Amino acid sequence: xxxxxxxxxxxxxxxxxxxxxxxxxxLGCDGxxxxxxxxxxxxxxxxxxxxxxxxxxxxxxGCDQLQKGDLILEANxxxxxxxxxxxxxxxxxxxxxxxxxxxxxNQQTLDVTFTSTPSAGLPPIPDAPPLxxxxxxxxxxxxxxxxxNLFGHASPSIMLSNAxxxxxxxxxxxxxxxxxxxxxxxxxxxxxxxVEILKVLQLAQGDLKAANVNLLFTHITFPSNNRQAAMxxxxxxxxxxxxxxxxxxxxxxxxFPNATEYNAAREIGLEGATPYIQYLRSPPAIVLxxxxxxxxxxxxxxxxxxxxxxxxxxxxxxxxxxIKFAQEKL
Numbered sequence: 038x039x040x041x042x043x044x045x046x047x048x049x050x051x052x053x054x055x056x057x058x059x060x061x062x063x064l065g066c067d068g069x070x071x072x073x074x075x076x077x078x079x080x081x082x083x084x085x086x087x088x089x090x091x092x093x094x095x096x097x098x099g100c101d102q103l104q105k106g107d108l109i110l111e112a113n114x115x116x117x118x119x120x121x122x123x124x125x126x127x128x129x130x131x132x133x134x135x136x137x138x139x140x141x142x143n144q145q146t147l148d149v150t151f152t153s154t155p156s157a158g159l160p161p162i163p164d165a166p167p168l169x170x171x172x173x174x175x176x177x178x179x180x181x182x183x184x185x186n187l188f189g190h191a192s193p194s195i196m197l198s199n200a201x202x203x204x205x206x207x208x209x210x211x212x213x214x215x216x217x218x219x220x221x222x223x224x225x226x227x228x229x230x231x232v233e234i235l236k237v238l239q240l241a242q243g244d245l246k247a248a249n250v251n252l253l254f255t256h257i258t259f260p261s262n263n264r265q266a267a268m269x270x271x272x273x274x275x276x277x278x279x280x281x282x283x284x285x286x287x288x289x290x291x292x293f294p295n296a297t298e299y300n301a302a303r304e305i306g307l308e309g310a311t312p313y314i315q316y317l318r319s320p321p322a323i324v325l326x327x328x329x330x331x332x333x334x335x336x337x338x339x340x341x342x343x344x345x346x347x348x349x350x351x352x353x354x355x356x357x358x359x360i361k362f363a364q365e366k367l
Contacts, residue, residue, distance in 0.1 A: 073181045074335075075106075075189040079141040080173040084108040085117050088331050089169040089191040089308050093158045096167040099151030103138065107147075108173055111137035119172040120329050129155050129166060159307065162208055169307055171331040178366045179334050183323075183359070186316045187335040191307035192326055193316065197255060198298055200270040200290035205253075207306030207313075211330045214250045216363050218356075219313075221320040222276075223262030230321060230339060232280045233352045239285040241360045248364045250325075254288040259320050268292060323359045327367050334362055 080086065087107040092100045109117055113135050117123055128134055131154045138147040155164035169191035176189060187193070195207040218238065220231040238254060245252055258267045268276065273290045281287060293314070294300075304312055307330045318337055325334035340355045348354040 072186070073184045074186055075176065075184060076181075077177055079106065080108070080177045082108050082110065082139045082141070083118055083173050084110040084139065085120065085123055085170050086173045086176050086189065087168055088171055088189055091156070091158065091165075091167045091169075093153070093156040093165075093167040095156045095158075096151075096153035098133065098153075099136070099149045100153065100167055102147065102149045103151075103168065104140075106141060108139045108141065109136050109170070110139055110146075111135075118174060120170045123168075123170055125155060125164065125166065128168075129153050129164075159208060162211055169330060171327065171329060171333070175327075175366075176331070176333065179362065180358075182340055183334045183336040183362070185322075185335040185337050186318075187313070187324060187332045190316075190332045192330045192332060193308045194304045194306035194310055194312040196294055196299065196304040197253065197291040198270075198294045200273040200292065204294070204298075204300075204303055205291065206303045210326055211307060211328075213328050214248075214363070214367050215253060215324075215326040216245060216250050216359070217253045217255055217324040217326070219255050219257050219259075219317055219320065219322040219324070221257060221259045221262050221265075222268070223259065223264050223320075227262075227320050230352050231276075233350065234321060234356045235277065235281055235288065237353055237356050237360075238288055239282050241357075242286065242288065244364060245360065248367075250363045250367060252289055253291050255291040255293075257293045257314065257317065259317060259322075261319065267295070269295075321355075323356070325359065325363050325367055333367055334359060 087103055087105055089105060090100055090103050109123065111117060112123060112127060131152065134151045136149040136151050138149050140147060153167050156167060159165035179188065192207055192210055197205045199205060218234060220234065222228045222231060238252065242252055256268050256273055273292060277287050277290060322337045323334065324332055327333050336359065339351045342348065342351045342354050346354060348357055
């Protein structure tokens with residue numbers, strides 16, 4: 038029987054270290070509200086959620102009848118509820134598959150005959166599917182405050198520079214779980230939040246690694262920042278050295294490339310050309326990707342501390358909730 042990892046060890050370590058972490062408890066500008074992408078009502082029928090449809094040429098039938106937000110309920114008469122139920126050996130054989138599909142936008146049920154083979158249209162991903170999918174029940178696990186604009190998307194285009202050298206593009210994120218924490222230093226409040234999150238993530242990164250979640254602590258300039266220039270690699274490393282816990286391993290540091298480094302050919306992802314930066318509004322922004330490349334969590338700002346919470350500050354509560362989700366539900 039599969040065992041579920043639990044975060045108590047991390048939380049106990051966090052409680053013991055609370056006095057070492059400076060409080061950054063003020064709420065960010067999006068902490069208490071914001072729109073909800075993909076509400077639970079749109080997932081209530083269950084099945085498998087269509088996050089993106091590439092309509093590759095290898096899809097000879099059915100792709101033109103499917104759209105983002107559709108719920109695939111059956112394949113050849115059998116109920117489906119997870120991405121594995123529609124794996125390539127079921128859906129991409131080149132043989133017709135009869136799908137029953139529910140469309141929440143108009144409450145219609147459709148019968149779609151789908152025929153496709155894998156595509157070479159997303160290099161370097163071999164055998165890419167035309168449809169990026171996620172089980173509706175799995176997608177519905179996120180709280181409303183973690184369903185901002187990116188939620189339910191296939192991972193958009195991105196190009197990141199590693200502070201220790203190297204470039205990472207969005208398609209390299211496909212196939213494994215990732216936690217991307219986008220932060221900024223435009224105000225004193227944002228700087229304090231970034232320091233607090235850095236220290237919490239240092240405590241948690243071992244547990245995240247054990248849960249096969251890759252962590253990317255990523256500095257970007259948000260639209261609200263007209264005060265501070267973006268950090269370079271040396272400044273990023275200095276920020277961690279000065280504010281992190283030297284007794285614990287450093288976090289993997291990333292940033293958006295500067296004008297000299299930027300290469301449009303490397304800013305790629307699983308959807309169209311729209312990049313991450315167009316979806317990010319308020320720091321800190323936390324994005325969790327599952328191994329199928331689907332955004333299962335997108336929160337922005339700092340959440341209010343619930344009544345009776347044992348967590349000492351809103352900043353710690355926000356990042357801990359994301360960590361727990363990454364460990365247990367991603």
